[in-house]
Amino acid sequence: MKRSSIALCLCLCIAAAAEKPAPIPANVQRALDDITPSDLRGDLSFLASDTLQGRYTPSPGLEVAAEFIASQFRAAGLQPAGDQDYFQMANMVDRRMLVMKSSMTLQQGSETTTVPAQFIAVLDSNGTAKIEHAPVIALKSKDPALLKELELKGKAVVVPGLVPGQRRDLNTYLQTRAFDEAVAQSGAAVEITLNQTRAPVQPAPRLIEAAEAQQHRTPSLTVVSDDLSKWVEHPGAASEPRTISVDIPAPEDKNVVVKNVIGVLPGSDPTLKDTYVMMTAHYDHIGTTETAGRSANNRKPAGNDHIFNGANDDGSGTVSVIEIARALASLQPRPKRSMVFMTFFGEERGLLGSRFYGHHPRFPIAQTVADLNLEQVGRTDSTEGPQINTASLTGYDYSDVTKYLEEAGRQLGVRVYMDKSASDPYFTRSDNASLAESGVPAHSITVAFDYPDYHGLGDEWQKVDYDNMARVDRMIALGMLDIANSATAPQWNAANPKTGPFREAQKKLLGSGRGQ
Numbered sequence: 001m002k003r004s005s006i007a008l009c010l011c012l013c014i015a016a017a018a019e020k021p022a023p024i025p026a027n028v029q030r031a032l033d034d035i036t037p038s039d040l041r042g043d044l045s046f047l048a049s050d051t052l053q054g055r056y057t058p059s060p061g062l063e064v065a066a067e068f069i070a071s072q073f074r075a076a077g078l079q080p081a082g083d084q085d086y087f088q089m090a091n092m093v094d095r096r097m098l099v100m101k102s103s104m105t106l107q108q109g110s111e112t113t114t115v116p117a118q119f120i121a122v123l124d125s126n127g128t129a130k131i132e133h134a135p136v137i138a139l140k141s142k143d144p145a146l147l148k149e150l151e152l153k154g155k156a157v158v159v160p161g162l163v164p165g166q167r168r169d170l171n172t173y174l175q176t177r178a179f180d181e182a183v184a185q186s187g188a189a190v191e192i193t194l195n196q197t198r199a200p201v202q203p204a205p206r207l208i209e210a211a212e213a214q215q216h217r218t219p220s221l222t223v224v225s226d227d228l229s230k231w232v233e234h235p236g237a238a239s240e241p242r243t244i245s246v247d248i249p250a251p252e253d254k255n256v257v258v259k260n261v262i263g264v265l266p267g268s269d270p271t272l273k274d275t276y277v278m279m280t281a282h283y284d285h286i287g288t289t290e291t292a293g294r295s296a297n298n299r300k301p302a303g304n305d306h307i308f309n310g311a312n313d314d315g316s317g318t319v320s321v322i323e324i325a326r327a328l329a330s331l332q333p334r335p336k337r338s339m340v341f342m343t344f345f346g347e348e349r350g351l352l353g354s355r356f357y358g359h360h361p362r363f364p365i366a367q368t369v370a371d372l373n374l375e376q377v378g379r380t381d382s383t384e385g386p387q388i389n390t391a392s393l394t395g396y397d398y399s400d401v402t403k404y405l406e407e408a409g410r411q412l413g414v415r416v417y418m419d420k421s422a423s424d425p426y427f428t429r430s431d432n433a434s435l436a437e438s439g440v441p442a443h444s445i446t447v448a449f450d451y452p453d454y455h456g457l458g459d460e461w462q463k464v465d466y467d468n469m470a471r472v473d474r475m476i477a478l479g480m481l482d483i484a485n486s487a488t489a490p491q492w493n494a495a496n497p498k499t500g501p502f503r504e505a506q507k508k509l510l511g512s513g514r515g516q
C-alpha cells in the first residue's frame with residue numbers, strides 16, 4: 001500500500017508540476033499513508049447501514065452514530081471537547097406549526113376583506129397570538145435598510161417573498177435572514193410574507209434551541225392575497241389607516257436533546273496552541289421515507305428500501321474526519337496549532353448543529369483560524385462526469401485557505417480547482433456558512449456537488465470510490481496540517497466584495513486575539 005501510493009504521487013506530481021511542490025517529510029507521509037480505503041470503507045459501511053435508519057435529527061440512529069464517532073475519536077487519542085465527554089449537548093425543541101383555524105381580516109376605513117385560512121401558513125410563532133387591528137407597514141422587499149427609522153412595535157409588517165424565478169444569491173439570502181431576524185426581535189405584531197403561489201406551503205417541523213423557543217418573537221406568516229399585494233404595490237397611497245386582525249395558533253412542541261461530537265488534538269507551539277484549525281462534517285441525514293419530507297429527492301420506497309442511508313451525504317465527510325483525525329494524531333512532533341475535529345447534528349434540518357456551535361463555541365471563535373468542512377467527498381460519479389483526483393472548495397476565491405489546499409494538491413497529485421457554477425451558490429448550503437457568518441474563514445470541500453443518488457434511497461456505501469476518497473483525504477489532511485503549522489492565519493480575500501459580511505463579522509472579533 002505504501003509503495004504504490006508513493007509511486008502514484010511521483011508520477012502525478014511530475015505530470016502536474018510546473019513549479020516543483022515542496023517535498024513531504026517522511027513522518028508526515030507515513031501519517032498520511034495511514035488514511036486507507038479499507039478503513040474508510042469499514043467506517044462508512046457501519047454509519048450508512050440500514051441499522052442507523054438514515055440518521056435523522058433527532059432519532060435513535062443518530063444517537064448510535066454519535067456514540068460511534070466518539071468511540072473513534074477516543075481510539076485516535078483526541079481529547080474530549082464537549083460539555084459531556086466528546087458530546088456537546090444541545091437542548092432543542094422540535095416544533096410543528098399548526099394549520100390556521102380562522103381567516104385573517106384586512107380593514108381600510110369601512111372596507112373589510114377576509115383572507116381564508118387555507119391561504120395562510122404559520123412560519124414562526126412562539127405561542128398563541130391574537131392580533132387585533134394592527135396598523136400595516138407595507139414594504140417592497142426584505143431589505144433591512146428599509147426598517148431603519150420605522151417604529152415597528154405593534155405593527156403588521158407586510159412584505160413580498162422571493163418572486164418565482166428570482167435567484168437566491170448570497171446577498172439576497174443574507175439580507176432576507178437579517179430582515180426576518182430584525183422583525184422577529186422588533187416587537188412588531190406580525191410579519192406577513194406574501195407568497196406568489198396558489199396556496200402557501202405548510203413549513204416542515206423545525207428544531208429550535210430550547211432557550212430561543214421561549215423568547216418573545218414576532219410571529220411570522222406566509223399569505224397568498226391579491227388585496228395584500230395591492231397594499232404593498234401602493235404603500236403610500238392609503239389615506240385611511242389599514243389594519244390587520246388575525247389569530248395565530250400556538251405551535252406543537254417536543255423537547256429533544258441532540259449532540260455535536262467534538263475532539264481536540266492540542267497544539268505543540270507555546271503560543272499557537274491557543275489557536276484552532278477546525279475540520280467538520282455533518283453526521284446526520286434525512287432518515288426514512290417517513291421523516292424525509294420535502295428534502296427527499298424521491299419519497300417513494302424502492303422495493304423494500306425506505307431508508308436514506310446518506311453514505312456520500314455526509315457519511316463520507318464524517319468518516320473522513322475520523323480517519324484524518326486518527327492519522328494526524330499519530331504525528332510526532334504534534335502540529336503547532338490545536339486541531340479541532342467535529343461532527344454536527346441537524347445539517348439537513350437547516351445547518352442546526354453548526355449554528356448551535358456558533359452560538360456556544362467550545363473554543364474561542366476569535367482564535368479559530370479556519371474551518372475545513374467536508375461534504376460529499378466519497379462519490380466520483382458526478383452528474384458533471386467522473387471526478388478522479390479532484391476536489392473543489394465552495395467560496396473558492398473568498399479566502400486563502402484555498403492556497404493551502406492547492407499546494408497540498410500539488411504535493412499529492414490531486415487537482416484542487418474552482419467550480420465556477422458551484423463556488424458561490426454552495427457556499428451557504430452547508431455548515432461552513434455558520435462558521436463564516438461568525439467570521440471564521442470556512443469552506444466546504446467537495447468531490448461531487450451533484451450525483452445521481454443525491455438525497456435518494458440509493459445513496460449507499462457500496463457506491464463510494466474509496467481509493468479516490470483516501471487520496472483526497474490525504475490531500476485535505478496535508479492542507480490542514482500546513483495551516484496548523486503556519487505562523488500566519490488564513491485571511492478573507494478583501495478584494496472580493498462577496499466576503500464583506502464575513503469580514504465584518506471577523507472585524508467584530510478583532511481585539512480578542514485573532515490574526516496570529
Ligand SMILES: [Zn+2]
Pocket residue numbers: 282313314347375376430
Ligand atoms: Zn450534506
